[in-house]
Amino acid sequence: MAKRTKSKPQERGSVLFDVLYEDDSRASNRRVPMEILGGLDGDEPAREVIEEQDRTIAEKSGRPMRAIKSLTRSPIRVQTANDD
Template identity: 80%
Template sequence: MAKRTKSKPLERGSVLFDVVYEDGSQASNRRVPMELLGGLDGDEPARQLIEEQDEAIAQKSGRPRRTIQSLTRSPARPATPPA
């Protein structure tokens, strides 16, 4: 019987983004799946996903959607040592 080889685990997780809107408000740590990022588009898929999320929030709240001024990756937090 042939031995079955396991495939390498996919690197899963998410990347956090800080969003600044044109009205000056800020949203920190907006989560975007890693699978969307890393191609030739850079962080543009993250902007599209966050805009879609904002549109859904705006529809539910009855308020107009805010326009994104800038989108940057949140700084990585240092790993906490086990207690």
Template identity: 70%
Template sequence: MARKKQKVSTEHVLFDVLYDDGSRSSNRRVPASELEGPDGDDAARHVIEAQDREIAAMSGRPRGEIKSVKRSPIR
């Protein structure tokens, strides 16, 4: 019996984030609805920055500045 291909979720888009200190965060989820505006993928940076602020507030350790954001390759 043939295996079915996995469906790609269209609810979230995955991004790789590179920080100024050289650290990297892979496969950060951004809701696809946030990317539909005129900013496109630039809006992902704002969403990820907001996520980082929430994480920093909970952990007590701030995250560095974001150097670049790009879409993760589709697997």
């Protein structure tokens, strides 16, 4: 049986972000479309997309939305021969 290889997020047209919230909790690998990033605003449009995702999650879960403290791009993971 052939091994399925996953395409990298950058190849699919998205960028991954790590989010640190005001309560010091963290969410990793939040996906944001690549086409909204860049330009004069840099990564700032990612905050709006992630806040909208958080708003949707908060509505569905019935919990209050958490305030974002900071956003950083997730490091690109380099696959080694031992990774499966």
